[in-house]
Amino acid sequence: MFQARIYVTLKTGILDPQGKAVKGALATLGYGKVEDVRVGKYLVLTLDYPDRFLAEKDVKEMCDRLLANPVIEDYTFELQEVAK
Amino acid sequence: MKFGVVVFPGSNCDMDCYHVIDQVLGHPVEYIWHREQGLAGYDCVILPGGFSYGDYLRTGAIARFAPLMDAVSAFAARGGLVLGICNGFQILLEAGLLPGAMRRNDSLQFRCHDVYLRVENANTPFTNRYRPGQVIRMPIAHGEGNYYADPETLAELNREHRIIFRYCTGDGDVAPEANPNGSLENIAGICNKDGNVLGLMPHPERCSEEILGYDDGKALFMSVLHWWGLKREREVVARG
Structure with a gap:
């Protein structure tokens, strides 16, 4: 068994209106030194795969096909073996 | 001419589209x-507005894998007319039938009001009943209509006259203050x-009858009928 932790973020250079709003709110709270905020998505997948190589290959494919939109988003993921 | 209106779980403008075509x-x-597999017998397919699959993950991201979408792609490749309105446009982007992607509105607000549009290309199956440069009014209702494409794609869209409508002021000025979503x-x-697949954020089906205040959207549907009529004539002539 594996657990994949996937982080999806807007590509650098793509305007992030949510991040901008959060940054503004933080500044109002007195955290004016926050230079930038980017809001993304965090997905956790539990995978019944016997093999790390296959799990990694499929998670990458899932990200490319559905979980991230390659036009505007980047993704990274970590794969961790977990007990069944 | 036979129209089909696709219904996804969460579509909510399907009945409006149906009403306009029918009445x-x-x-x-x-x-x-959306679970059907084929589109035999249809001449124009409309992907209506709404919140397919609750807009989960990204707008249109899950709907684009609905069983019917393979048939929609094949239908478009054969030259069938496909019209995506609002969420339908978002689904066409996710499906790769149109280039680019939608981001959250720059205001972070769901914008629901009338906008002015300039008809940038009146030589398409969907706009031939408008005049080039005509300023029309349509309602919008979306939270994610902030269109993005990379610079190369944007240049290509411009070069090939594939930007069909732009937000403008009432005088037809394509100004930043007329842009409702960034x-x-x-x-x-x-x-x-x-030119046989069109996606737009505004709702022509909500302004196709005078009783609703104005009917600037009607010409879009009339364009489709006109184009279809001309196509049929050409086919008859070709057959002799």
């Missing part, structure tokens, strides 16, 4: 459930290379 245009129309170059609607 305003007086043409045959059927609902097509879309690049005030883009409100684009088409594919062959």
